[in-house]
Amino acid sequence: MFSFIVVVFLLFLVPGPAVIITISQTIKSGRTNGIMTDFSPSNSRIDGDMN
16 A cells, blocks of 8 residues: 555656646746746647547
8 A cells, every 4th residue: 555655646746748848948938938838728728629
């Protein structure tokens, strides 16, 4: 049981693809571009495609 909890905790700490894209854009082009990456339509589910 302890090993299961450790694995779940480690998987919880791994950033998802949206976080990695935001961090890479912030490093590459600055804070403003990184923030705009968070609000871009391609980074969210506002287009209605829930697949």
